[in-house]
Amino acid sequence: MKNFNNALEVFKLLNASNCRECGMPTCLAFAGAVYTGKKKLGECPHIPPEIQAQYTESPGGKSAMNENTEKALQQLKKNVADRDLAAVAKGLGGVYADGRLTLKVLGKKFSVTDSGDIITDIHVNQWVVLPVYTYIVRGCNKELSGRWVPLRELPSGQDWFRLFGQRCEKPLKKIADAYPDLFEDMVQMFDAKHVARQYEADVSVVLYPLPKVPMLICYWHPENELESDLNLFFDDTAEDFVDLNSLNALGSGFVTMLEKFILQHATQP
Ligand code: SF4
Structure with a gap:
């Protein structure tokens, strides 16, 4: 778990849009509030889960963001299980056989079963699983534009x-x-x-x-x-x-x- 040495370190993680969704007038103000403990990093909705997980810890010692990510992951897994994987396989550039959809992720085989379980030789972590689930749930079958x-x-x-x-x-x-x-x-x-x-x-x-x-x-x-x-x-x-x-x-x-x-x-x- 990393700690911040100054507000600038927090600011570097923000998108500098000053969108105010965190309740602060600017990203810089939010960074200062996080550094001084008045706000939690997770209150900015634009920070990806894997970055929040590096910095955020709840009083119970477990990352609050990890809990949220875990919930999101479980929901996505259900959505994947509701998908007809055989029907979406071709459009996603994958292959369906024996009850599982197999995709290549960075050149390595990555299979997802009809119930959403993952079978692969590569190290599985959230930065792969969330995008793969999202990719399957969207099930887009467009051709690439080449642009x-x-x-x-x-x-x-x-x-x-x-x-x-x-x-x-x-x-x-x-x-x-x-x-x-x-x-x-x-x-x-x-x-x-x-x-x-x-x-x-x-x-x-x-x-x-x-x-x-x-x-x-x-x-x-x-x-x-x-x-x-x-x-x-x-x-x-x-x-x-x-x-x-x-x-x-x-x-x-x-x-x-x-x-x-x-x-x-x-x-x-
Ligand atoms: S929600 Fe995030 S991006 Fe928007 S102002 Fe707050 S810190 Fe900046």
Whole structure:
């Protein structure tokens, strides 16, 4: 469980929209109130569950957000069980056989049974399960448009792009700066694909967190006085398949997993 050293650390987690849904006039005021203990981080409804879970603890010692997330997960599981998985499989880019829908999540097989139980070899945690359930419940069978857009240009992107930038793009850029093999490892480990150069980037790689929710990573090496840069793009249909909370969970969960992997790699003898 992490603690805040100052109000700025809280502020960095907020989307800076000053929407007032927390009852405070600005995000900065909310950050100050959280730091001084007058507000709880969970009172901002725009912070994704997995981030809240890192900082929030109820008096009983169990994360309040985890309880909420657990409830949401159980409800989604029921909704999945109500779905005809055989009927939605093709539209979701999956396969249905023997009472289970199998999807590829970051290149790995991830199966969900008719009753909503999960069968997979990959480590299961909320950042994967919530988006997968949401993807199945939505059951969208659209074709991808092939038009890449930054998250802020998705229909609800304005509410999320700052947080997404902080939790996904910035840390991923840091990893790419420090770890030159990153993109090759992504290709090997997560079935990512190099694609034709996009936006004049030095590296253009597409990952598939879900079969019909591809994520384009563009990385520009530092050059002369210019710093490196990294941006993520989604097909402009992405929000038909999952909500932005799920996209953010997938992105930040993936980055956290990479950080752990690289830390292990760096500390191996
Ligand atoms: S609800 Fe969240 S995003 Fe909106 S003003 Fe409060 S802290 Fe900022």
